Amino acid sequence: MATLxxxxxxxxxxxxxxxxxxxxxxxxxxxxxxVGASGCGKSxxxxxxxxxxxxxxxxxxxxxxDVTRLEPADRDIAMVFQNYALYPHxxxxxxxxxxxxIRGMPTAEIRKRVADAAxxxxxxxxxxxxxxxxxxGQRQRVAMGRAVVREPKLFLFDExxxxxxxxxRVQMRAEIRRLQKRLGVTSLFVxxxxxxxxxLGDRLVVMHQGRAAQVAAPMEVWGTPADTYVAGFIGSPAMxxxxxxxxxxxxxxSLKAGPTLPFADGPRAAADGTPLTIGIRPEHVEHRPEAxxxxxxxxxxxxxxxxxxxxHGHLPxxxxxxxxxxxxxxxxxxxxxxxxPPAEWHVFGTEGSRLPARQGVAAAASR
Numbered sequence: 043m044a045t046l047x048x049x050x051x052x053x054x055x056x057x058x059x060x061x062x063x064x065x066x067x068x069x070x071x072x073x074x075x076x077v078g079a080s081g082c083g084k085s086x087x088x089x090x091x092x093x094x095x096x097x098x099x100x101x102x103x104x105x106x107x108d109v110t111r112l113e114p115a116d117r118d119i120a121m122v123f124q125n126y127a128l129y130p131h132x133x134x135x136x137x138x139x140x141x142x143x144i145r146g147m148p149t150a151e152i153r154k155r156v157a158d159a160a161x162x163x164x165x166x167x168x169x170x171x172x173x174x175x176x177x178x179g180q181r182q183r184v185a186m187g188r189a190v191v192r193e194p195k196l197f198l199f200d201e202x203x204x205x206x207x208x209x210x211r212v213q214m215r216a217e218i219r220r221l222q223k224r225l226g227v228t229s230l231f232v233x234x235x236x237x238x239x240x241x242l243g244d245r246l247v248v249m250h251q252g253r254a255a256q257v258a259a260p261m262e263v264w265g266t267p268a269d270t271y272v273a274g275f276i277g278s279p280a281m282x283x284x285x286x287x288x289x290x291x292x293x294x295x296s297l298k299a300g301p302t303l304p305f306a307d308g309p310r311a312a313a314d315g316t317p318l319t320i321g322i323r324p325e326h327v328e329h330r331p332e333a334x335x336x337x338x339x340x341x342x343x344x345x346x347x348x349x350x351x352x353x354h355g356h357l358p359x360x361x362x363x364x365x366x367x368x369x370x371x372x373x374x375x376x377x378x379x380x381x382x383p384p385a386e387w388h389v390f391g392t393e394g395s396r397l398p399a400r401q402g403v404a405a406a407a408s409r
Contacts, residue, residue, distance in 0.1 A: 282327070
């Protein structure tokens with residue numbers, strides 16, 4: 043087990059800067075998930091930690107030891123790849139044992155480690171098979187077993203579930219989390235899948251254009267996103283964003299869609315008329331057939347999902363809105379009265395950053 047510290051990590055490929063100064067402290071035994079869209083720099087960051095890329099600036103420390111310029115073999119890490127990277131001509135046992143053999147480990151110790159890992163991953167009956175005789179999930183277990191037998195200080199996962207079908211991904215991410223908790227190995231997991239990120243990580247690093255847009259626990263990222271990018275990336279269906287302007291001395295927002303509604307958490311420190319973006323998640327949109335302040339939602343598409351229905355529509359003024367309602371509530375062409383409760387709002391300023399209530403005001407107002 044170990045700590046990992048990234049300090050001022052920058053990376054350029056020629057004139058193109060890919061990482062713009064990443065700082066991160068990973069505690070002993072912590073699982074950090076780096077998540078973001080394609081091209082955001084998350085895989086480059088992982089490769090720098092692994093030693094497969096050298097940063098243009100900054101340092102990588104494992105257990106307080108500067109490993110920035112060390113070769114991958116000298117960092118005491120194990121990496122699980124997206125494509126498994128198994129040797130096709132070797133048996134499962136030999137694939138798992140290979141790294142230990144080249145380190146000169148005694149045969150008895152190799153057999154014990156492989157047997158223990160195979161038992162833990164429920165692949166003991168597969169040790170004599172070749173990779174071509176295995177399913178995708180079994181190959182992924184072998185790749186994980188090869189990492190486990192190393193007993194490294196740090197696990198690195200490079201989108202290891204991307205090649206699996208949806209059902210198997212659910213099963214394997216639960217197994218990865220269970221295994222990581224059982225072993226207590228500090229881990230860095232890269233994915234573009236927000237569900238994997240939310241369910242696997244002790245903390246998330248949400249990457250955007252080579253920067254860490256937010257580093258926080260999964261539910262903090264979901265409940266208090268730092269900016270509109272994070273807010274729109276985490277959550278499915280994605281958060282709705284509506285245009286508004288500050289009014290009533292900073293105590294309310296006038297929505298482009300119609301009503302002026304007071305903030306539930308206190309006023310904002312900006313001048314009336316300041317443009318705002320109001321975010322609200324689809325699950326927080328309410329069907330309000332009797333409410334006087336309801337907004338008409340013209341239904342464009344209905345997605346029945348059994349226990350709930352996802353409604354896609356547009357508001358007066360043309361802005362799109364998605365609502366996740368508990369029961370079937372409308373059909374294409376209907377106009378549904380909906381409410382946007384201010385208690386569920388996420389308020390963002392003109393630059394897209396979260397615009398919090400003035401300190402102390404909300405607390406005083408709630409007394």
